[in-house]
Amino acid sequence: MSEQTTIGKIDAGSGDRAVRGGPPGFTAGDALVQPSLNRISIHGRVAQVEPKVMQVLVLMAERPGAVIARETFLDTVWAGTVADDYLLNRAVSELRKIFDDDAQAPRYIETIRKAGYRLIAPIAPAKVAAVVAAPATDPSAAGPPEPDAQSAGQAAGSGAFRALRNRPVLYGLAAACVAAAAAAVFLVGSRPAGNASGVAGYDVRPLTSFVGRELEPALSPDGSRVAFIWDGGDGAFDVYVKTIGSEDVLNLTNSDADERHPVWSADGRTLLFARSDGAGISIMRVSALGGGVTRVSGDDAATEIRGMSLSPDGAQVAYARRENATSPYRIVLATLESGERRIVSSPEPGSLGDMDPRFARDGASIVFVRAVNEVTKDLYRLTPDGGEPTRLTFDNHKINGLAWSPHGERLLFTSTRSGTYGLWSMDPNGEDLRPVALGNENVQQPSTATGVDAIAFEQWMHRSQLRQIDLASRTELDAGRFVRSTRWDSNPAWSPDGARIAFASNRSGPYGIWVSDRDGRNAVQIADFDGAFVDNPAWSPDGARIAFDGSPEGKTAIFTVSPEGGAPQRIVDGPGDNRNPAWSRDGAWIYFESNRSGAWRIHAQPAAGGPPVTITAGSGAHPRESADGSRLLYSKPDARGLWQRPREDWRAGAASGSEALLMADLEPRDGANWVPARDGVYFVRRAAEGMPALSLFEHANSSVTDVVALPPSFEGWGLDLSPDETQVIFSELVMRESDLRLAVPRN
Template sequence: MSHVVEKSLLSDLDSLKERQIGISVFDRPEDWDPKLDNIVRSEARRLRAKLEAYAAANDPEERVRITIPKGSYIATFDVRNIPEPAIGRGPHDSPVLPQRTYIGRFRDARLWALGLALAVTFTACVGVLAAAHDYAVSANDRHRYGATWSIAPFAVDSGRQFSPDISPDGRLIAYVAVDADNGSSNSSDIIVRPATGGSATDLIHNGHYNLHPAWSPSGDRLAYLQKLDTESRLIISGRDGRSQRQVSSIHDATSEWTSSGPLADCQKLSWSRDGRSIYLTSQVADLPDYGIVSVSTADGRQHAVTMPPGVDQDCYARISPDGRTLAFARFISHGVSDIYVVSPEGGTPKRLTYVNSEIRGLDWSADGESIIYAVRDLNRSELRVLNVSTGSFGVLPLNSAWASDPVFSPASQSLAFVEQEDRWTIWRARLDHGHIEDAKPFLTTSGQNHSPSVSPDGKTVAFVSDRSGAPEIWFASPDGSQLRQMTHFGGPWLGTIRWSPDSSRIIFDARPGGHATIFMMAAEDSAPAPILQGDFECRRPSWSRRGDYIYYDSTSHGRSQLWTRSLPDAQSTVIGPSGSQDAQESKDGKDVFFLVQNPGSSSSLWKSSTAPGSKASPLSISPTPVLDWTVANDTLLYTQQHRDSFNLVSYDPRSRRSVVLGVMPQDLSPGTPSLAASPDGKWIFYAVVTHVRSDISLATAPR
């Protein structure tokens, strides 16, 4: 802030260019390319939002209002026409200056001093506001959302607790519990507990995954989803768990775009105010798209409310208190989403935010003027309050770095939310005579590490880590030494790192502009350059064995489809069926293996010759997690869940035989291509979930 104000006052416009700000303020190198690292744009958006929130507070002592118009980094200064108090003012005193706007140099010495003093004052003020989280979204919200809330743990039992919902009278909270310390189990229960504490009641317990409880408007019924392999049952039960009735079957979405876990995913049930409908995320009609659907509680009929374009996915449906507006989060890529509103009957959604980050749940305030939402910002997740009319937002002072899934109760003026944290660690294990031996952590931090990839010369392991505050690509030696950061995107998600055959370059996908873009980068500290991008997903690249073209999947034609891209002439060709993705060539370059996702079913591996016009055929192999497979010498390695652990399996494409090499007892990280083999086939690297914390807290608003 001080840099922008000072340089604007001096009319030093060269210092206010994006590249120079990155170098001067964020310590980027002289050859830094802002097209590949959006830190200046990202921080400018946050600063504009803080300035808008500060202005919305309408401080009577504010003499000069500072704004930074979109499209530039030049500050403007509005001298406010605020009348002086009548007491002590005589008829010959100087009048108040009229309101004017100054851009660049101050011509008036008094205004120069005032502006420079204000720059220092405002910088300190923003620091104070950041500490107190008092970014008021409206004058009426200052007391309610700006002051300190009273926070107490609510459900902190062993295992995981998530997806809370408060009864209309504010007395009971229903939530999901997974009874396992590591979060891994074959079932989940729905628990009901008084909001004031006390003993819990295991309301729904039947050996299935029972998820997303939602109280009816009258509080006499509870809806939830019972998750099966290919669909989910929408069930309504009585308040006491009896009189259960299946309303409908839906194609429930386990989102690949969120990091909230395979059970919490991006689902939420929301009753209409008259109790006649329930809104949730489901596959729309027979299409592969997942939008918001209303389901009749009487006969189970479904009506599509939103139909997101391409492979976008709409999540976290919530009806406003007056029942006239539906809010939801639209995901366009992994960890990239924003909040929209639409009529409960459907229509064209209106976009409210431009955070391009991962929304992790939302709910309405009691008056319907604001939306409380959780958003992942770098390596933390915080709760914010969005003013629906103005678009300004504030941060709730909850002192939680991992808040998600907020639910607000107008009756009790309380807010239930989930404090969720997980750590992903890359492990290394030796393959000795076809068996897993000597499995140990390779790299550990308090955040997420995943997507390992070993160079063909065996000298370098590339991987993704958020140890610097945002997901970035890092390099290390195979023993974990010589650690160095290679990218500086500043978020959000990136991954699928693949080495060129000569170990000189890597390709990967990242999302600095929203949708996944494929980048190429030399291994010797070179800046990454985009080679495939568009208003759709380009992701999961890999190299041909000769290094003259790459494979990737794209959603340019709707569903994911496998393509090749010739590097000499930049020509792209479709080679895979609808739903194909994540290709890897065999070691001899004669075959290519890839995944195919069919709507309503799991992904399976397919094989095709690399010769033009070859026909692909399925291998009847379904890795779990779906992206954990790799080519290793003459075989395929993949993981397969077995009860509460995972088997490492070797598959020989020639004999079509599978052999279990050993058991991996940890939870494997979801949604990442996190299984890699060394070139000699003697070592494997994989990412595991080493720590999970998912508890529910209850915050009470100041009255």
């Protein structure tokens, strides 16, 4: 089905029976419509209507605001019978009488001359049971306490959702009246907003459990629904809406383009979302009950977007976008009516930039995440007019999402400041920082709604494991159960004698540098920074030290540590970020990439200490010397290929040799997935049809030979060759799932 999604199917053969199993209860203006009962309730009156009359109303509600042709009514509602305009006119007349609607000044049903009818009243799903406290209607009412460190319970097993095995176009919003009884079993009992008594913590309950990734939850203004994006397990992200407390899911979009960051209008009738189709970013609008989508704003210069927020008055959107892979994300403010756009933030060149903007509840400020890179982030605040932002946190840790607390008095954000992703709360000035205890939940991208005492969030199940390939047999080695874990292991590196491997992992909670035997036994963490990210271990040629990068103080620096453990020593610091260390074959130099000049370039520094030398005039990343030490090889973050330049005595103060393309088959996303060998380079090659393989580029004839096929969805972090060149070890993403969860106060 196209984006003309419906709220339910009309059963053409139902005759005079009630419409069954498809259309859920919904509200039209002031009326509660219950199709399964052929009942309309409005202003204290209850009207029982004929099934055909109800079908006329449901057909219009399927496409609110759209003109339904007379022929469509007759062919659908009266299919298989002899019908004429009289029957349709009588049905519409009866509906108008129930709604107390005036055909000359309609509030519900408008007649379009020589065309048909359209439903113009606001449409929304019926809220039949409250999983969360309803928004307070009295502004002076005291709201519930803001989230704090009180303990949280585990999700109730009886409320678990079954996984959907197939990508739906529409699962409907199940008949609201029927769902009420089931929902009451699942849901936490409602308590009026402002009742702070009896809150002992938070219960966390499942919202979704579909196959694939459900991301970016957005609670509706009344707390009855959650919008989100879902990839269906293997496709593009589309926008969905789910009724909380039931299995009912409505697919609002179904396109080949990725759609991200759904946000609700204040009245809950529509949603905005961002669509990326290769020709920029478009801000789209769609009815919360489905129907056609409308483009309301566009940014043709943008290539990626990381977060979007709608101003409280609905007039502006703030979103984070960048123009290309090497430019930082900036916050853009767009006025929907005029299309005017202004860039309101100015992150440092070479940084990842600013993302996840969130309007304050009064619209007077925007809070956002400023990122040095993906692992070093903090919160900032600025006014919609722009200017210098105010820094709110000084953690220098990962942050993935922020929201205002249900009553707008505090900020909620996720951070690895305690080692793993947890939820934290603070006041708008960055003071009074507290953890929000949600059990053992891995919290990402929290979402709240004004006055609704609940927090929706993502829960990730991501896993990367180490694999070893025997190059002689071109088969995977069974290195034993100790090599793999159930956590995230990446960027493996062989020791010079081939007896051990170093790798980055979060096996013990926070990320650290680990060393184990080659079969994974005797694994020991040798370095960590109390939750700050560390990565990219590299052995010195004599095996006495391991270099790695870390960001304990914000900027990423290069450290060394003994393979036996001990205090890490900082060896490369200075302006900007410095990462991805590699030793020269003679151990005299340490290569690394740095953005100290505003762009990522390759640098070299004497291992014994001294000033660094800039190697590349243009971009460069992931440096390594060739097997014979005669050349420096590197990839580029903004271009295909593996590049080379002659090894020099870098003490001269600047590189003078020319840069040359060694091979063109390496994609930027695989910039770390290659390793030099005596006869060539092993690397991840992606064919034209996208099928990846571990391949060998041979220096002698510049030919490429595929060694081992890799999964179509392969994503890897690091590749290394054993010293005897018999084995390749690399990391591979083996699980990337995410579900949505809901935290509600415990009575």
